[in-house]
Amino acid sequence: MIVDFDVAYDGHVLKGDQYVGADSNRLLYLHGAGASTRRGHRLLRGALQQRGIGSTCFDCVGHGDTGGLMAQSSVASRTRQAQAVVAARGVPEPLAIIGASMGAYNAVRMTQSHRVDALVLIVPGVYTPSAYEVPFGPEFSAVIRRERSWSDSDAWDILSRFEGRLLVIAAEHDATIPLEIPERLVAAATRAQSSRLHIVQGAEHNRLWSLLEEDPASFAAAVDMVAEALK
Numbered sequence: 207m208i209v210d211f212d213v214a215y216d217g218h219v220l221k222g223d224q225y226v227g228a229d230s231n232r233l234l235y236l237h238g239a240g241a242s243t244r245r246g247h248r249l250l251r252g253a254l255q256q257r258g259i260g261s262t263c264f265d266c267v268g269h270g271d272t273g274g275l276m277a278q279s280s281v282a283s284r285t286r287q288a289q290a291v292v293a294a295r296g297v298p299e300p301l302a303i304i305g306a307s308m309g310a311y312n313a314v315r316m317t318q319s320h321r322v323d324a325l326v327l328i329v330p331g332v333y334t335p336s337a338y339e340v341p342f343g344p345e346f347s348a349v350i351r352r353e354r355s356w357s358d359s360d361a362w363d364i365l366s367r368f369e370g371r372l373l374v375i376a377a378e379h380d381a382t383i384p385l386e387i388p389e390r391l392v393a394a395a396t397r398a399q400s401s402r403l404h405i406v407q408g409a410e411h412n413r414l415w416s417l418l419e420e421d422p423a424s425f426a427a428a429v430d431m432v433a434e435a436l437k
Contacts, residue, residue: 227260
């Protein structure tokens, strides 16, 4: 069963849905930037639902069914949007969070405000603190396009205090996210209950799960890996 929902946030209406799970419904799923929407993550969410794991996902401001202008949002606003959805939908804690691309950084930030015992970061992006509150647009782009702007991200320090399970999934041919980022995320999580980096061979930043789907055995194994981290 899939349940659609609306959540009011700062003059916007966040459009989302819950894939209802037979066993668990504490998973928050955060999509990425650019043209990303919640509907682009149906493959993994559907496979997890078949394993009893439900998920709550929404289109951030400027994306998908929520709409609005990207300039009305920021990385920080995306974190606050996620917090609003968790509160409005009563997603139970401790949360499990999957974050894809930019959503991975929002997932890391959520550990500062909520009890989180499982993080799955897929093709994860991280950001310098100076970009956090800058509205999306030319100024934001100028900040993050500086050479290695992500190197002073606070994600490393935040993850050094994380005590849950961490799974980082990277794409072998990711032209957006340098491999150093997922490697450093795993290395930073020194207090985690478990931490693992999995690199999907042949995958690209925007073609990971769809590539895995072409080989049912590889797809099932990857989903099982995610499900194990979430439980």
